[in-house]
Amino acid sequence: MKNIKYLLLRRATQIILMFLYFAANAYGWHILEGTFGSSKLFGLIPLADPYTTLQVLSAGFILGADVLVGALLITLFYMIVGGRAFCSWVCPINMVTDLANWLRRKLKLDKEEVNYRFLKRRTRYWIMVLGLIVSAIVGVAAFEAVSPITIMQRGIIFGFGTGIAVVVAIFLFDLFGVRNGWCGHLCPLGAAYSLIGQKSLIRVKHDHDACTACMECKVVCPENQVLHMINKESISVTDKECTNCGRCIDVCGDDALGFSIRNLKKNS
Amino acid sequence: MKSSNNNRRKFMATTLQSVGLTALGGLLWSGYCDEAKASPLVLRPPGALKEKDFLKACIKCGLCAEACRNRESNKNRDGTQREGTLKMAKGGEHKLIGTPYFIPTDVPCYMCDDIPCVPVCPSGALDMKSLLNEKEELDINRAKMGLAVVHKESCVAFWGLQCDACYRACPLLDEAITLEYQKNDRTGKHAFLLPVVHSDICTGCGLCEKACITEKPAIFVLPREYAMGKAGDHYVKGWDKKDQQRVGNRKIDEIETHNERSDQTPTDYLNREIEY
Numbered sequence: 442m443k444n445i446k447y448l449l450l451r452r453a454t455q456i457i458l459m460f461l462y463f464a465a466n467a468y469g470w471h472i473l474e475g476t477f478g479s480s481k482l483f484g485l486i487p488l489a490d491p492y493t494t495l496q497v498l499s500a501g502f503i504l505g506a507d508v509l510v511g512a513l514l515i516t517l518f519y520m521i522v523g524g525r526a527f528c529s530w531v532c533p534i535n536m537v538t539d540l541a542n543w544l545r546r547k548l549k550l551d552k553e554e555v556n557y558r559f560l561k562r563r564t565r566y567w568i569m570v571l572g573l574i575v576s577a578i579v580g581v582a583a584f585e586a587v588s589p590i591t592i593m594q595r596g597i598i599f600g601f602g603t604g605i606a607v608v609v610a611i612f613l614f615d616l617f618g619v620r621n622g623w624c625g626h627l628c629p630l631g632a633a634y635s636l637i638g639q640k641s642l643i644r645v646k647h648d649h650d651a652c653t654a655c656m657e658c659k660v661v662c663p664e665n666q667v668l669h670m671i672n673k674e675s676i677s678v679t680d681k682e683c684t685n686c687g688r689c690i691d692v693c694g695d696d697a698l699g700f701s702i703r704n705l706k707k708n709s
Numbered sequence: 710m711k712s713s714n715n716n717r718r719k720f721m722a723t724t725l726q727s728v729g730l731t732a733l734g735g736l737l738w739s740g741y742c743d744e745a746k747a748s749p750l751v752l753r754p755p756g757a758l759k760e761k762d763f764l765k766a767c768i769k770c771g772l773c774a775e776a777c778r779n780r781e782s783n784k785n786r787d788g789t790q791r792e793g794t795l796k797m798a799k800g801g802e803h804k805l806i807g808t809p810y811f812i813p814t815d816v817p818c819y820m821c822d823d824i825p826c827v828p829v830c831p832s833g834a835l836d837m838k839s840l841l842n843e844k845e846e847l848d849i850n851r852a853k854m855g856l857a858v859v860h861k862e863s864c865v866a867f868w869g870l871q872c873d874a875c876y877r878a879c880p881l882l883d884e885a886i887t888l889e890y891q892k893n894d895r896t897g898k899h900a901f902l903l904p905v906v907h908s909d910i911c912t913g914c915g916l917c918e919k920a921c922i923t924e925k926p927a928i929f930v931l932p933r934e935y936a937m938g939k940a941g942d943h944y945v946k947g948w949d950k951k952d953q954q955r956v957g958n959r960k961i962d963e964i965e966t967h968n969e970r971s972d973q974t975p976t977d978y979l980n981r982e983i984e985y
């Protein structure tokens with residue numbers, strides 16, 4: 442049980458959130474209504490996705506106060522508390538890409554050199570900026586027109602249609618194409634949350650003294666460049682791309698990793 | 710020296726590559742989005758901004774569709790919830806994905822008095838102000854979701870059969886659709902009861918389309934932009950005081966239109982054959 446604690450917690454959070462969104466339409470519950478683009482919590486508190494909000498603004502529409510306040514609340518939450526936790530604790534596509542990644546390891550695809558080196562992890566930041574430019578040119582929220590995240594979410598709430606193809610495409614891309622291709626290289630929403638949450642409080646901390654250098658954490662981490670301190674020094678994972686998923690903590694047999702609050706005092 | 714040159718060249722090359730690939734992605738992406746939003750024949754919820762602005766503004770949250778489906782009045786006799794009017798565009802429906810719309814032959818808009826779908830819109834894509842009457846109350850009769858159009862040849866009322874299904878289904882009975890009586894010369898002793906839609910009153914709810922008895926509805930709702938013509942500002946109703954004032958108030962340089970023919974005299978062009 443110990444080595445899947447955070448995995449179970451994450452799946453529970455993701456599934457409960459999705460169910461609440463589903464129930465808002467199916468049963469008329471007023472707990473969590475809408476979609477990530479814009480939601481209502483308890484029929485009262487507005488929530489909105491900051492990147493989607495930026496796209497609509499750059500498409501040339503001055504949004505209503507509900508969305509602006511909602512985007513501010515979400516921004517503050519991830520900025521102060523969660524970091525990039527949206528990606529691993531909320532987003533439904535995470536379940537798809539995690540499954541692809543798990544199969545990839547089971548099928549030992551990476552040992553067969555099936556990886557495409559041209560795709561860089563920084564590509565997502567280019568796509569993020571590009572999404573805003575395209576929104577401005579075409580006059581429509583550009584990433585929202587193709588986003589597998591809200592296509593999957595709306596699919597769960599309202600029915601998929603052929604939109605399921607996008608989700609399958611992401612699965613195939615991550616399984617047979619690039620390892621962690623979507624979440625780790627392309628997704629502009631993840632890029633936006635990386636930037637928002639880069640100074641957040643909750644961080645994974647590494648204990649060099651306990652580490653036996655088994656490198657299980659690096660195998661399982663979807664953004665393993667952030668674990669550069671493993672077996673080197675006892676510091677927190679402060680790279681902005683860490684999604685706080687806690688898989689490294691789960692797989693660590695030596696208690697060398699754990700969640701902690703970021704040390705606010707500057708270490709000289 | 711040589712290695713710093715090499716570094717610089719490598720840096721320039723990778724930067725150029727990133728910019729180039731971004732431009733490529735941008736072209737493809739813009740092209741897709743431009744096509745994806747070109748779905749003209751789609752009916753939007755009440756209070757929706759003009760299609761172009763609506764597509765900019767809609768954040769695709771689905772709160773309108775959820776409010777529509779789960780409204781109090783939308784229940785079957787046994788208490789179960791019915792399907793709502795508003796659908797969220799899915800992949801394969803050839804509309805901008807995630808935007809709300811409705812198909813009257815599936816479920817028309819029942820024009821609820823409290824308009825549950827509009828106040829919940831967080832982005833302003835559904836404009837509540839456009840639905841307020843003089844007393845600042847929500848008034849669904851102000852909605853302009855579309856315009857009902859009659860296809861005379863398939864409407865059996867125009868054949869001389871008695872049918873007023875659309876007339877009776879209309880929530881603005883005898884206002885948005887009126888019946889025009891005409892003599893049926895074929896029989897010599899019957900009347901035609903012809904449905905006539907009035908575009909200044911019709912809200913485009915689609916109840917007439919849903920009620921139409923023909924195999925494929927002979928009365929159907931189109932977006933107003935596509936169902937309506939425009940006479941142009943220079944046509945003035947000489948018998949209408951208001952319309953006369955409209956012209957009287959205009960500045961003269963606004964009225965003047967200048968085209969290729971303006972510099973010619975009528976004798977130059979009146980007797981000329983049409984040129985192709």
